[in-house]
Amino acid sequence: MQTLHVDLAERSYPIHIGADLLGRADLLAPHIVGRQVAIVTNETIAPLYLAALEATLADYRVTSIVLPDGEAFKNWETLQAIFDGLLGARHDRRTTVIALGGGVIGDMAGFAAACYQRGVNFIQIPTTLLSQVDSSVGGKTGINHPLGKNMVGAFYQPQAVLIDTRSLDTLPPRELSAGLAEVIKYGLICDEAFLGWLEKNMAALRGLDQVALTLAIERSCAAKARVVGADERETGIRATLNLGHTFGHAIETHMGYGVWLHGEAVAAGTAMALEMSHRLGWITADERDRGVRLFLAAGLPVVPPQEMTPADFLEHMAVDKKVLDGQLRLVLLRSLGEAVVTSDYPRDILNATLAADYPALVARLNNQ
Numbered sequence: 001m002q003t004l005h006v007d008l009a010e011r012s013y014p015i016h017i018g019a020d021l022l023g024r025a026d027l028l029a030p031h032i033v034g035r036q037v038a039i040v041t042n043e044t045i046a047p048l049y050l051a052a053l054e055a056t057l058a059d060y061r062v063t064s065i066v067l068p069d070g071e072a073f074k075n076w077e078t079l080q081a082i083f084d085g086l087l088g089a090r091h092d093r094r095t096t097v098i099a100l101g102g103g104v105i106g107d108m109a110g111f112a113a114a115c116y117q118r119g120v121n122f123i124q125i126p127t128t129l130l131s132q133v134d135s136s137v138g139g140k141t142g143i144n145h146p147l148g149k150n151m152v153g154a155f156y157q158p159q160a161v162l163i164d165t166r167s168l169d170t171l172p173p174r175e176l177s178a179g180l181a182e183v184i185k186y187g188l189i190c191d192e193a194f195l196g197w198l199e200k201n202m203a204a205l206r207g208l209d210q211v212a213l214t215l216a217i218e219r220s221c222a223a224k225a226r227v228v229g230a231d232e233r234e235t236g237i238r239a240t241l242n243l244g245h246t247f248g249h250a251i252e253t254h255m256g257y258g259v260w261l262h263g264e265a266v267a268a269g270t271a272m273a274l275e276m277s278h279r280l281g282w283i284t285a286d287e288r289d290r291g292v293r294l295f296l297a298a299g300l301p302v303v304p305p306q307e308m309t310p311a312d313f314l315e316h317m318a319v320d321k322k323v324l325d326g327q328l329r330l331v332l333l334r335s336l337g338e339a340v341v342t343s344d345y346p347r348d349i350l351n352a353t354l355a356a357d358y359p360a361l362v363a364r365l366n367n368q
């Protein structure tokens with residue numbers, strides 16, 4: 001087992017990474033206040049892992065709240081169902097909420113923990129690759145609004161993150177690929193050497209090789225912990241973790257939540273960010289192609305939905321959380337491994353990026 005740390009003074013916490021950690025009561029106990037625990041999970045994950053976690057927590061009074069599955073349920077109604085479960089079982093302030101699931105469960109359970117009786121203890125047990133490398137770390141919690149992704153929420157750090165790498169054994173291939181989108185993101189924004197490692201190890205990762213997956217999770221979490229430790233509330237460098245997300249969130253919102261997986265939308269959105277960085281003269285065509293090839297190798301889409309026009313993108317991007325005083329800030333690449341956040345780009349380059357011929361780019365890469 002490897003333990004990393006998010007350093008945030010009194011809000012610091014460990015990230016434990018290893019196989020079969022779901023059975024480790026000793027790792028959970030130090031972070032549970034009182035005797036009451038509420039596990040928040042969904043109807044797909046419950047039959048797979050809920051009994052094992054309940055057995056690990058046999059010394060506590062446990063309420064299990066099983067939600068419907070899907071991005072489409074990351075909303076007020078489902079949040080209300082969490083509060084119904086907590087109040088229905090008379091949970092008091094010394095309750096620890098445990099999120100057992102992917103990013104949707106983690107974001108909602110964290111937001112519920114932030115709000116319930118003005119804040120209770122919270123532990124993340126992420127079960128998808130995406131949630132293990134990204135969403136369980138850093139304290140962004142919340143729900144979607146019909147007009148925009150993650151538009152209602154709170155920064156609320158967990159007391160601990162427990163990553164059981166064996167839970168990936170049951171993850172469907174499409175969800176594994178979605179997680180790889182955020183893994184590739186770390187290479188692009190801050191770790192060029194990691195891109196080379198990913199190029200060599202993509203087949204092992206997609207084949208669920210435990211050694212490769214564990215290394216990728218550790219390197220990703222280390223990068224995320226570093227960035228969050230430097231800028232918890234996204235006043236600066238943390239926004240680089242949003243590479244590809246301004247375009248990607250527009251896709252998710254426009255298509256309807258859950259039609260494109262978050263990781264898929266991030267992959268296509270990052271292809272657009274690579275294209276724009278190239279059009280600005282910051283990265284070469286070869287560097288853009290190298291990034292796009294990695295997403296293709298991970299089994300991810302890099303062509304935005306055909307039905308979305310540039311005007312559709314601009315409409316959704318106008319409500320991005322990085323808009324300040326009407327100026328849209330974008331995360332772009334100065335070079336591979338170095339992201340910047342800027343509103344200083346010619347508008348015609350953004351328009352050309354939105355109108356670019358991505359199917360032709362993919363066809364060319366496939367023929368090389």
Ligand SMILES: NC(=O)c1ccc[n+]([C@@H]2O[C@H](COP(=O)([O-])OP(=O)(O)OC[C@H]3O[C@@H](n4cnc5c(N)ncnc54)[C@H](O)[C@@H]3O)[C@@H](O)[C@H]2O)c1
Pocket residue numbers: 042044045048069070071074101102103104105107127128129130131134135136137138139140141150167168169170171172175178179262263
């Ligand atoms: N808070 C953050 O910093 C942050 C970061 C990235 C993404 N997110 C959010 O996370 C969400 C995406 O998370 P996700 O990709 O984990 O999606 P998800 O939570 O919808 O999980 C994907 C699917 O896999 C299933 N599943 C989960 N674990 C499984 C397992 N071990 N075996 C089999 N099936 C399993 C789920 O039930 C679901 O059907 C989005 O809402 C996104 O906005 C948040």
Ligand SMILES: O=C(O)C(=O)C[C@@H](O)[C@H](O)[C@H](O)COP(=O)(O)O
Pocket residue numbers: 134138140149150182234238239241242245321
């Ligand atoms: O932790 C962050 O900061 C991120 O931006 C990570 C992203 O991968 C994640 O999708 C996050 O939820 C996006 O945040 P948002 O503030 O753009 O909704």
Ligand SMILES: [Zn+2]
Pocket residue numbers: 134182245262266
């Ligand atoms: Zn993301």
